Amino acid sequence: MNPTPATGHPHGGSQRGSQPHGSHSHGSHSHGSHSHGSHSHGSHSHGGPEADRRWLSAALAVIVVFLVCEVAVGLAVGSLALLTDAGHMLTDAAALAVAIVASGISQRPARGAYTYGFTRIDAISAQANGITLLLLAVWFSVAAVRRLFDPPDVPGAAVLIVALIGIAVNLLAVMLAARADRSSLNVRGALAHLITDLWAFVATAIAGAVMMLTGWTRADAVASLVVAALMVHSGVALVRSAGRVFLEAAPTGTDPGQVGRSMAAVPGVTEVHDLHVWDLGAGEPALSAHLVIDASYDCHEVARAVRLVLADTHRIDHATLQADHQHGDRPLVDDDCALGRHGPGYVGDAVDH
Numbered sequence: 001m002n003p004t005p006a007t008g009h010p011h012g013g014s015q016r017g018s019q020p021h022g023s024h025s026h027g028s029h030s031h032g033s034h035s036h037g038s039h040s041h042g043s044h045s046h047g048g049p050e051a052d053r054r055w056l057s058a059a060l061a062v063i064v065v066f067l068v069c070e071v072a073v074g075l076a077v078g079s080l081a082l083l084t085d086a087g088h089m090l091t092d093a094a095a096l097a098v099a100i101v102a103s104g105i106s107q108r109p110a111r112g113a114y115t116y117g118f119t120r121i122d123a124i125s126a127q128a129n130g131i132t133l134l135l136l137a138v139w140f141s142v143a144a145v146r147r148l149f150d151p152p153d154v155p156g157a158a159v160l161i162v163a164l165i166g167i168a169v170n171l172l173a174v175m176l177a178a179r180a181d182r183s184s185l186n187v188r189g190a191l192a193h194l195i196t197d198l199w200a201f202v203a204t205a206i207a208g209a210v211m212m213l214t215g216w217t218r219a220d221a222v223a224s225l226v227v228a229a230l231m232v233h234s235g236v237a238l239v240r241s242a243g244r245v246f247l248e249a250a251p252t253g254t255d256p257g258q259v260g261r262s263m264a265a266v267p268g269v270t271e272v273h274d275l276h277v278w279d280l281g282a283g284e285p286a287l288s289a290h291l292v293i294d295a296s297y298d299c300h301e302v303a304r305a306v307r308l309v310l311a312d313t314h315r316i317d318h319a320t321l322q323a324d325h326q327h328g329d330r331p332l333v334d335d336d337c338a339l340g341r342h343g344p345g346y347v348g349d350a351v352d353h
Helices: 048-077 080-106 121-149 156-177 185-214 219-246 256-264 299-314
Strands: 017-020 269-279 285-293 318-327 330-332
Touching (some): 048 185, 080 121, 080 185, 080 219, 121 185, 121 219, 285 299
Parallel strands (some): 017 269, 285 318
Antiparallel strands (some): 269 285, 318 330
16 A cells, blocks of 8 residues: 655645555554444435336336237247247346346345345346346357258248337337336346347347248248347346446446545545445445545545545445544544544444554
Protein backbone atom coordinates (compact mmCIF):
# COMPACT_ATOMS: atom_id res chain seq x y z
CA MET A 1 0.00 0.00 0.00
CA ASN A 2 1.89 3.04 -1.26
CA PRO A 3 -0.55 5.90 -1.70
CA THR A 4 0.56 9.01 -3.48
CA PRO A 5 0.53 11.92 -1.03
CA ALA A 6 -1.04 15.24 -1.90
CA THR A 7 1.00 18.34 -2.47
CA GLY A 8 0.11 21.98 -1.99
CA HIS A 9 -1.85 23.95 0.58
CA PRO A 10 -4.39 21.97 2.63
CA HIS A 11 -7.18 24.28 1.58
CA GLY A 12 -6.29 24.21 -2.10
CA GLY A 13 -7.66 22.05 -4.87
CA SER A 14 -4.44 20.17 -5.65
CA GLN A 15 -4.56 16.64 -7.06
CA ARG A 16 -4.36 13.99 -4.37
CA GLY A 17 -3.38 10.37 -4.75
CA SER A 18 -5.61 7.33 -4.58
CA GLN A 19 -5.01 3.62 -4.81
CA PRO A 20 -7.93 1.37 -5.78
CA HIS A 21 -7.86 -2.34 -5.13
CA GLY A 22 -9.61 -5.08 -7.01
CA SER A 23 -11.52 -6.67 -4.15
CA HIS A 24 -13.14 -5.53 -0.93
CA SER A 25 -11.48 -7.84 1.57
CA HIS A 26 -11.76 -5.94 4.84
CA GLY A 27 -8.70 -6.79 6.87
CA SER A 28 -7.87 -5.34 10.26
CA HIS A 29 -6.42 -1.85 9.90
CA SER A 30 -4.03 -0.19 12.27
CA HIS A 31 -6.66 2.54 12.72
CA GLY A 32 -10.38 2.55 13.34
CA SER A 33 -12.49 0.57 10.92
CA HIS A 34 -16.18 0.72 10.25
CA SER A 35 -18.14 -2.51 10.27
CA HIS A 36 -21.28 -3.04 8.20
CA GLY A 37 -24.40 -3.46 10.24
CA SER A 38 -27.43 -5.33 9.13
CA HIS A 39 -29.52 -3.32 6.76
CA SER A 40 -32.22 -3.81 4.19
CA HIS A 41 -32.12 -2.87 0.55
CA GLY A 42 -34.95 -0.99 -1.05
CA SER A 43 -36.26 -1.39 -4.53
CA HIS A 44 -35.20 1.01 -7.24
CA SER A 45 -38.25 0.43 -9.41
CA HIS A 46 -41.01 2.97 -9.86
CA GLY A 47 -43.76 0.72 -8.56
CA GLY A 48 -41.82 -1.30 -5.99
CA PRO A 49 -41.27 -5.06 -5.74
CA GLU A 50 -44.98 -5.87 -5.57
CA ALA A 51 -45.60 -4.06 -8.86
CA ASP A 52 -42.59 -5.83 -10.39
CA ARG A 53 -44.04 -9.20 -9.50
CA ARG A 54 -47.43 -8.27 -10.97
CA TRP A 55 -45.91 -7.27 -14.30
CA LEU A 56 -43.69 -10.36 -14.42
CA SER A 57 -46.65 -12.59 -13.53
CA ALA A 58 -48.71 -11.08 -16.36
CA ALA A 59 -45.88 -11.76 -18.82
CA LEU A 60 -45.57 -15.32 -17.48
CA ALA A 61 -49.29 -16.00 -18.05
CA VAL A 62 -49.06 -14.81 -21.67
CA ILE A 63 -45.99 -16.98 -22.34
CA VAL A 64 -47.42 -20.16 -20.78
CA VAL A 65 -50.67 -20.00 -22.76
CA PHE A 66 -48.86 -19.61 -26.06
CA LEU A 67 -46.22 -22.20 -25.12
CA VAL A 68 -48.83 -24.94 -24.82
CA CYS A 69 -50.30 -24.05 -28.21
CA GLU A 70 -46.91 -23.92 -29.92
CA VAL A 71 -45.82 -27.32 -28.63
CA ALA A 72 -49.06 -28.84 -29.92
CA VAL A 73 -48.63 -27.33 -33.39
CA GLY A 74 -44.90 -28.12 -33.54
CA LEU A 75 -45.52 -31.79 -32.77
CA ALA A 76 -48.43 -31.96 -35.22
CA VAL A 77 -46.48 -30.58 -38.19
CA GLY A 78 -43.03 -31.90 -37.21
CA SER A 79 -41.31 -28.49 -37.15
CA LEU A 80 -38.01 -28.36 -35.25
CA ALA A 81 -38.01 -24.57 -35.51
CA LEU A 82 -41.33 -24.36 -33.67
CA LEU A 83 -40.22 -26.89 -31.06
CA THR A 84 -36.95 -24.96 -30.64
CA ASP A 85 -38.91 -21.79 -30.10
CA ALA A 86 -41.16 -23.66 -27.66
CA GLY A 87 -38.09 -24.89 -25.78
CA HIS A 88 -36.82 -21.37 -25.56
CA MET A 89 -40.24 -20.18 -24.41
CA LEU A 90 -40.11 -22.82 -21.69
CA THR A 91 -36.91 -21.19 -20.44
CA ASP A 92 -38.69 -17.82 -20.72
CA ALA A 93 -41.42 -19.14 -18.44
CA ALA A 94 -38.87 -20.58 -16.03
CA ALA A 95 -36.87 -17.33 -16.06
CA LEU A 96 -39.98 -15.29 -15.31
CA ALA A 97 -41.05 -17.68 -12.54
CA VAL A 98 -37.58 -17.55 -10.96
CA ALA A 99 -37.54 -13.76 -11.33
CA ILE A 100 -40.84 -13.53 -9.46
CA VAL A 101 -39.59 -15.74 -6.62
CA ALA A 102 -36.15 -14.08 -6.50
CA SER A 103 -37.76 -10.64 -6.39
CA GLY A 104 -39.55 -11.62 -3.20
CA ILE A 105 -36.49 -13.23 -1.61
CA SER A 106 -34.19 -10.31 -2.44
CA GLN A 107 -36.47 -7.94 -0.53
CA ARG A 108 -36.16 -9.86 2.73
CA PRO A 109 -34.45 -7.80 5.42
CA ALA A 110 -30.91 -8.61 6.47
CA ARG A 111 -30.73 -10.87 9.48
CA GLY A 112 -28.35 -13.20 11.28
CA ALA A 113 -25.30 -14.05 9.24
CA TYR A 114 -26.77 -12.45 6.09
CA THR A 115 -25.77 -8.89 6.96
CA TYR A 116 -26.13 -7.74 3.35
CA GLY A 117 -29.56 -9.29 2.97
CA PHE A 118 -30.42 -11.46 -0.04
CA THR A 119 -29.78 -9.11 -2.96
CA ARG A 120 -27.40 -11.56 -4.65
CA ILE A 121 -30.28 -13.96 -5.24
CA ASP A 122 -30.68 -11.64 -8.23
CA ALA A 123 -27.30 -12.70 -9.64
CA ILE A 124 -27.87 -16.39 -8.84
CA SER A 125 -31.12 -16.28 -10.82
CA ALA A 126 -29.45 -14.54 -13.76
CA GLN A 127 -26.61 -17.07 -13.82
CA ALA A 128 -29.07 -19.98 -13.80
CA ASN A 129 -30.94 -18.40 -16.72
CA GLY A 130 -27.71 -17.92 -18.67
CA ILE A 131 -26.49 -21.48 -18.14
CA THR A 132 -29.89 -22.86 -19.15
CA LEU A 133 -29.78 -20.88 -22.38
CA LEU A 134 -26.31 -22.21 -23.22
CA LEU A 135 -27.28 -25.84 -22.58
CA LEU A 136 -30.42 -25.56 -24.69
CA ALA A 137 -28.45 -23.90 -27.48
CA VAL A 138 -26.14 -26.93 -27.67
CA TRP A 139 -29.07 -29.34 -27.73
CA PHE A 140 -30.96 -27.50 -30.48
CA SER A 141 -27.79 -27.01 -32.54
CA VAL A 142 -27.13 -30.76 -32.63
CA ALA A 143 -30.73 -31.47 -33.65
CA ALA A 144 -30.62 -28.76 -36.33
CA VAL A 145 -27.40 -30.07 -37.88
CA ARG A 146 -28.94 -33.53 -38.14
CA ARG A 147 -31.95 -32.07 -39.93
CA LEU A 148 -29.72 -30.30 -42.43
CA PHE A 149 -28.61 -33.72 -43.67
CA ASP A 150 -32.05 -35.33 -43.45
CA PRO A 151 -34.72 -32.62 -43.65
CA PRO A 152 -38.31 -33.71 -42.93
CA ASP A 153 -41.30 -32.40 -44.85
CA VAL A 154 -42.53 -29.39 -42.86
CA PRO A 155 -45.56 -27.31 -43.93
CA GLY A 156 -44.28 -23.76 -44.25
CA ALA A 157 -47.71 -22.12 -43.90
CA ALA A 158 -48.31 -23.54 -40.41
CA VAL A 159 -44.82 -22.52 -39.28
CA LEU A 160 -45.31 -18.99 -40.63
CA ILE A 161 -48.71 -18.49 -38.96
CA VAL A 162 -47.56 -19.75 -35.55
CA ALA A 163 -44.35 -17.68 -35.76
CA LEU A 164 -46.29 -14.49 -36.54
CA ILE A 165 -48.57 -15.12 -33.56
CA GLY A 166 -45.44 -15.80 -31.48
CA ILE A 167 -43.98 -12.42 -32.47
CA ALA A 168 -47.14 -10.66 -31.24
CA VAL A 169 -47.21 -12.69 -28.00
CA ASN A 170 -43.55 -11.99 -27.25
CA LEU A 171 -43.96 -8.28 -27.95
CA LEU A 172 -46.77 -8.21 -25.39
CA ALA A 173 -44.69 -10.18 -22.86
CA VAL A 174 -41.68 -7.90 -23.36
CA MET A 175 -43.82 -4.79 -22.83
CA LEU A 176 -45.25 -6.24 -19.63
CA ALA A 177 -41.92 -7.42 -18.19
CA ALA A 178 -40.17 -4.17 -19.18
CA ARG A 179 -42.38 -2.32 -16.70
CA ALA A 180 -40.51 -4.05 -13.86
CA ASP A 181 -37.27 -2.72 -12.38
CA ARG A 182 -34.69 -3.10 -15.15
CA SER A 183 -31.78 -2.21 -12.86
CA SER A 184 -32.27 -5.73 -11.45
CA LEU A 185 -29.99 -8.31 -13.04
CA ASN A 186 -32.72 -10.84 -12.36
CA VAL A 187 -35.31 -8.89 -14.37
CA ARG A 188 -32.76 -8.21 -17.09
CA GLY A 189 -32.18 -11.95 -17.35
CA ALA A 190 -35.88 -12.62 -17.85
CA LEU A 191 -36.08 -9.84 -20.42
CA ALA A 192 -33.06 -11.25 -22.26
CA HIS A 193 -34.94 -14.52 -22.63
CA LEU A 194 -38.02 -12.77 -23.99
CA ILE A 195 -36.16 -10.53 -26.43
CA THR A 196 -34.09 -13.45 -27.70
CA ASP A 197 -37.27 -15.42 -28.24
CA LEU A 198 -38.79 -12.50 -30.12
CA TRP A 199 -35.93 -12.53 -32.61
CA ALA A 200 -36.16 -16.31 -32.74
CA PHE A 201 -39.77 -16.06 -33.88
CA VAL A 202 -38.73 -13.58 -36.56
CA ALA A 203 -36.20 -16.14 -37.85
CA THR A 204 -38.83 -18.87 -37.69
CA ALA A 205 -41.35 -16.73 -39.60
CA ILE A 206 -38.78 -16.14 -42.33
CA ALA A 207 -38.09 -19.88 -42.48
CA GLY A 208 -41.81 -20.61 -42.75
CA ALA A 209 -42.18 -18.12 -45.60
CA VAL A 210 -39.18 -19.63 -47.42
CA MET A 211 -40.56 -23.16 -47.07
CA MET A 212 -44.02 -22.07 -48.21
CA LEU A 213 -42.72 -20.19 -51.28
CA THR A 214 -39.81 -22.38 -52.37
CA GLY A 215 -40.32 -25.76 -50.71
CA TRP A 216 -36.77 -25.65 -49.27
CA THR A 217 -37.42 -27.53 -46.01
CA ARG A 218 -33.86 -27.09 -44.71
CA ALA A 219 -34.89 -23.54 -43.84
CA ASP A 220 -36.50 -25.02 -40.71
CA ALA A 221 -33.13 -26.31 -39.48
CA VAL A 222 -31.37 -23.09 -40.45
CA ALA A 223 -33.86 -21.11 -38.37
CA SER A 224 -33.13 -23.40 -35.42
CA LEU A 225 -29.41 -22.66 -35.73
CA VAL A 226 -30.12 -18.92 -35.78
CA VAL A 227 -32.19 -19.27 -32.62
CA ALA A 228 -29.40 -21.29 -30.98
CA ALA A 229 -26.88 -18.56 -31.83
CA LEU A 230 -29.12 -15.94 -30.23
CA MET A 231 -29.43 -18.13 -27.13
CA VAL A 232 -25.64 -18.39 -26.88
CA HIS A 233 -25.28 -14.60 -27.14
CA SER A 234 -27.83 -13.94 -24.39
CA GLY A 235 -26.56 -16.79 -22.20
CA VAL A 236 -22.94 -15.64 -22.28
CA ALA A 237 -23.98 -12.06 -21.44
CA LEU A 238 -26.01 -13.20 -18.42
CA VAL A 239 -23.31 -15.53 -17.09
CA ARG A 240 -20.69 -12.81 -17.50
CA SER A 241 -22.82 -10.19 -15.71
CA ALA A 242 -23.55 -12.56 -12.83
CA GLY A 243 -19.87 -13.50 -12.65
CA ARG A 244 -18.91 -9.86 -12.19
CA VAL A 245 -21.19 -9.70 -9.15
CA PHE A 246 -19.83 -12.93 -7.64
CA LEU A 247 -16.20 -11.89 -8.27
CA GLU A 248 -17.01 -8.50 -6.71
CA ALA A 249 -15.83 -6.53 -9.70
CA ALA A 250 -16.70 -2.86 -9.92
CA PRO A 251 -20.19 -2.29 -11.35
CA THR A 252 -20.32 -1.96 -15.12
CA GLY A 253 -19.70 1.65 -16.07
CA THR A 254 -17.89 2.47 -12.82
CA ASP A 255 -14.15 3.20 -13.02
CA PRO A 256 -12.55 2.69 -9.57
CA GLY A 257 -9.63 4.88 -10.58
CA GLN A 258 -11.94 7.77 -11.43
CA VAL A 259 -13.90 7.23 -8.22
CA GLY A 260 -10.65 7.41 -6.23
CA ARG A 261 -9.57 10.58 -8.00
CA SER A 262 -12.94 12.21 -7.27
CA MET A 263 -12.59 11.36 -3.58
CA ALA A 264 -8.98 12.54 -3.44
CA ALA A 265 -9.96 15.87 -5.02
CA VAL A 266 -12.20 16.77 -2.05
CA PRO A 267 -10.50 19.55 -0.02
CA GLY A 268 -8.93 18.13 3.12
CA VAL A 269 -8.27 14.65 1.74
CA THR A 270 -4.53 14.01 1.51
CA GLU A 271 -4.66 10.29 0.65
CA VAL A 272 -7.17 7.66 -0.43
CA HIS A 273 -6.21 4.02 -0.21
CA ASP A 274 -7.69 0.57 0.43
CA LEU A 275 -10.37 1.62 -2.06
CA HIS A 276 -12.82 -1.12 -3.03
CA VAL A 277 -15.90 -0.78 -5.21
CA TRP A 278 -18.22 -3.71 -5.79
CA ASP A 279 -21.84 -4.57 -6.53
CA LEU A 280 -24.05 -5.92 -3.77
CA GLY A 281 -26.52 -7.05 -6.43
CA ALA A 282 -29.70 -5.65 -7.97
CA GLY A 283 -27.81 -2.58 -9.18
CA GLU A 284 -26.67 -1.54 -5.70
CA PRO A 285 -23.00 -0.45 -5.71
CA ALA A 286 -21.00 -0.32 -2.50
CA LEU A 287 -17.67 1.24 -1.58
CA SER A 288 -15.16 1.14 1.23
CA ALA A 289 -12.02 3.22 1.57
CA HIS A 290 -9.47 4.64 4.00
CA LEU A 291 -9.15 8.42 3.97
CA VAL A 292 -6.24 10.36 5.41
CA ILE A 293 -7.39 13.87 6.36
CA ASP A 294 -5.25 16.94 6.79
CA ALA A 295 -5.05 17.80 10.50
CA SER A 296 -6.40 21.32 9.88
CA TYR A 297 -9.73 19.93 8.63
CA ASP A 298 -12.71 18.46 10.47
CA CYS A 299 -12.72 14.81 9.43
CA HIS A 300 -16.51 14.50 9.72
CA GLU A 301 -17.13 17.45 7.43
CA VAL A 302 -14.67 16.07 4.90
CA ALA A 303 -16.36 12.67 5.11
CA ARG A 304 -19.74 14.27 4.42
CA ALA A 305 -18.27 16.01 1.38
CA VAL A 306 -16.80 12.73 0.11
CA ARG A 307 -20.13 10.96 0.53
CA LEU A 308 -21.91 13.69 -1.41
CA VAL A 309 -19.39 13.34 -4.24
CA LEU A 310 -19.89 9.57 -4.29
CA ALA A 311 -23.68 9.87 -4.33
CA ASP A 312 -23.98 12.76 -6.79
CA THR A 313 -21.17 11.90 -9.21
CA HIS A 314 -21.00 8.11 -9.07
CA ARG A 315 -24.42 7.14 -7.62
CA ILE A 316 -22.80 5.22 -4.77
CA ASP A 317 -24.97 5.62 -1.68
CA HIS A 318 -23.59 2.69 0.33
CA ALA A 319 -20.15 3.94 1.41
CA THR A 320 -18.06 2.79 4.37
CA LEU A 321 -15.25 5.23 5.11
CA GLN A 322 -12.42 5.01 7.61
CA ALA A 323 -10.73 8.36 8.23
CA ASP A 324 -7.67 9.37 10.20
CA HIS A 325 -6.04 12.76 10.61
CA GLN A 326 -2.65 13.25 9.01
CA HIS A 327 0.19 13.97 11.47
CA GLY A 328 3.51 14.48 9.79
CA ASP A 329 4.25 11.50 7.59
CA ARG A 330 1.90 9.18 9.47
CA PRO A 331 -1.86 9.16 10.08
CA LEU A 332 -2.84 10.23 13.58
CA VAL A 333 -5.12 7.77 15.39
CA ASP A 334 -8.23 9.74 16.23
CA ASP A 335 -11.17 7.83 17.68
CA ASP A 336 -13.60 10.56 16.66
CA CYS A 337 -12.63 10.02 13.05
CA ALA A 338 -13.84 6.42 12.99
CA LEU A 339 -16.65 7.39 10.66
CA GLY A 340 -20.13 6.04 10.70
CA ARG A 341 -21.90 8.04 13.38
CA HIS A 342 -22.08 11.16 11.25
CA GLY A 343 -23.57 12.13 7.92
CA PRO A 344 -25.47 10.24 5.23
CA GLY A 345 -24.45 6.72 4.34
CA TYR A 346 -23.94 5.41 7.86
CA VAL A 347 -24.79 1.72 8.01
CA GLY A 348 -23.27 0.42 11.24
CA ASP A 349 -21.24 1.20 14.36
CA ALA A 350 -17.61 2.22 14.43
CA VAL A 351 -15.22 -0.40 15.80
CA ASP A 352 -11.77 0.50 17.07
CA HIS A 353 -8.91 -1.99 16.96
